[in-house]
Amino acid sequence: MNKIITIGRQFGSGGRELGKRLAELLGWAYYDNEIITQIANRTDLAESYVKQILESNPVASFPITIGQTLYTSVNSGIDQATNIYVEQSNIITEMADKSDCVIVGRCADYILRDRNPFKIFVYASMQSRVDRCRSKDEKSDVLTDRMLLNKIRKIDRQRAKYYMFYTGYKWGEMRNYDICINTTNASIKDVAKALVKMLQPEEQTK
Amino acid sequence: MNKIITIGRQFGSGGRELGKRLAELLGWAYYDNEIITQIANRTDLAESYVKQILESNPVASFPITIGQTLYTSVNSGIDQATNIYVEQSNIITEMADKSDCVIVGRCADYILRDRNPFKIFVYASMQSRVDRCRSKDEKSDVLTDRMLLNKIRKIDRQRAKYYMFYTGYKWGEMRNYDICINTTNASIKDVAKALVKMLQPEEQTK
Numbered sequence: 001m002n003k004i005i006t007i008g009r010q011f012g013s014g015g016r017e018l019g020k021r022l023a024e025l026l027g028w029a030y031y032d033n034e035i036i037t038q039i040a041n042r043t044d045l046a047e048s049y050v051k052q053i054l055e056s057n058p059v060a061s062f063p064i065t066i067g068q069t070l071y072t073s074v075n076s077g078i079d080q081a082t083n084i085y086v087e088q089s090n091i092i093t094e095m096a097d098k099s100d101c102v103i104v105g106r107c108a109d110y111i112l113r114d115r116n117p118f119k120i121f122v123y124a125s126m127q128s129r130v131d132r133c134r135s136k137d138e139k140s141d142v143l144t145d146r147m148l149l150n151k152i153r154k155i156d157r158q159r160a161k162y163y164m165f166y167t168g169y170k171w172g173e174m175r176n177y178d179i180c181i182n183t184t185n186a187s188i189k190d191v192a193k194a195l196v197k198m199l200q201p202e203e204q205t206k
Numbered sequence: 207m208n209k210i211i212t213i214g215r216q217f218g219s220g221g222r223e224l225g226k227r228l229a230e231l232l233g234w235a236y237y238d239n240e241i242i243t244q245i246a247n248r249t250d251l252a253e254s255y256v257k258q259i260l261e262s263n264p265v266a267s268f269p270i271t272i273g274q275t276l277y278t279s280v281n282s283g284i285d286q287a288t289n290i291y292v293e294q295s296n297i298i299t300e301m302a303d304k305s306d307c308v309i310v311g312r313c314a315d316y317i318l319r320d321r322n323p324f325k326i327f328v329y330a331s332m333q334s335r336v337d338r339c340r341s342k343d344e345k346s347d348v349l350t351d352r353m354l355l356n357k358i359r360k361i362d363r364q365r366a367k368y369y370m371f372y373t374g375y376k377w378g379e380m381r382n383y384d385i386c387i388n389t390t391n392a393s394i395k396d397v398a399k400a401l402v403k404m405l406q407p408e409e410q411t412k
Binding site for chain 1: 322327329331378380381383384385386387388390391392393396397399400401403404407
């Protein structure tokens with residue numbers, strides 16, 4: 001079975017950078033936006049629309065289990081979101097079948113739970129997330145600190161709702177992960193190297 | 207300023223083993239039961255009594271801040287526990303003054319908060335904690351699984367109450383730590399080596 005790392009992350013905590021660095025150091029595939037492109041290709045929906053659906057809150061507030069539920073929605077919005085989620089699950093499973101990989105977000109830890117992925121959660125203080133957003137994304141310049149803070153909180157709330165809706169678990173709950181890393185005072189480069197050492201203690205890596 | 211690692215840990219999760227290994231790899235001092243011996247020496251109380259006080263629940267359920275409170279207790283039990291806590295705080299501060307060190311438990315993360323310690327929390331699934339207790343402590347053999355499970359839960363509850371009472375913070379809350387490590391499927395030896403790499407990325411260690 002291929003080796004898999006999944007990364008859940010608070011917005012602005014550097015989870016994506018950590019994922020990329022890990023994939024590079026390990027020589028594994030890295031999947032993030034590629035998944036959206038694939039969904040768009042398969043469903044004939046625009047990438048921007050798929051992204052919007054995946055980032056919006058599921059309407060209902062109770063968890064459902066795809067394939068085991070008798071729940072049939074009359075709300076086409078939920079249907080659309082659910083179809084996209086199912087397609088996403090298929091794509092993530094296929095990607096994990098193909099090679100060792102690092103997957104950021106997208107409930108991958110839950111979708112691939114039978115394959116025993118190494119599950120990371122990345123978090124940081126609000127101030128360091130504001131600072132990281134400013135340093136990584138020029139578009140943040142037009143936002144005041146308060147606006148940026150509200151944006152961060154909103155995206156986190158969406159991620160938590162999305163995760164709860166599709167998995168039934170609380171997003172970012174420590175016990176659901178193998179390791180939780182606070183990047184507030186950390187060098188993500190050093191964290192990535194240390195994690196490689198943890199995952200491949202005896203092997204030489206690049 | 208000396209470098210400090212503090213380790214909070216669920217009972218049976220291997221936090222003490224991790225602390226010992228880290229101290230050994232880094233060549234730093236390691237403090238755990240030594241603190242109790244020192245308190246006993248300074249207060250003229252028996253070590254077993256100090257240990258019992260430190261492991262029992264503080265009676266009141268609200269946080270107090272030593273040195274900043276006008277609260278004067280008429281309950282000598284609380285007074286005794288508070289005196290021991292103050293003595294413990296002094297000893298921990300002195301130890302941190304002396305050399306680089308690893309300190310397990312005892313609210314050291316809070317007591318030394320101004321010295322910017324690297325704060326670790328160690329946790330694991332209940333089953334792996336039961337297994338670890340059985341493998342590390344022969345006395346566990348006389349306990350049924352249910353009894354051992356109740357013991358683990360009780361000690362965790364005591365740690366949480368103790369921590370809340372003296373620090374005002376929730377014990378084991380992710381955001382209060384730099385890294386949280388699930389030892390359920392991990393080799394503590396490998397985790398220790400990886401953490402050393404994270405803390406001393408450029409240095410050669412033993």
